[in-house]
Amino acid sequence: MTTVTRSGVVPVTTTGDPVNHHQMMNDGRTILQVQNSGSTVARTVTFRIARTVDGQSVTPKAETVAAGVTEVFGPFPTDDYGGKMLIDVDHAELKLTPIRVP
Secondary structure (H helix, E strand, O other): OEEOOOOOOOOOOEEOOOOOOEEEEOOOOEEEEEEEOOOOOOEEEEEEOOOEEOOEEOOOEEEEEOOOOEEEEOOOOHHHHOOEEEEEEOOOOEEEEEEEOO
16 A cells, blocks of 8 residues: 655555455555556456445445556545455456555
């Protein structure tokens, strides 16, 4: 997790792992930059929602990132996504960069 400063920072990027999944700390001020490094196929990133409604799991939020495109998602309210966010990707072409805005 990279915390933004006025002095500037170099964000740390992780290659997506469709088998072992991902998690990141979330304090409600976290955003996630997702880059699809592929050149031909759109890829999907899925944000699992931590809370339940009437004891039932809430459907995860899936977003498609077009080939060669970088998108930024968030912030993620802790009441919905939890303090430890669970993130799934469908392919290693997705590069994840979590960023915290102070």
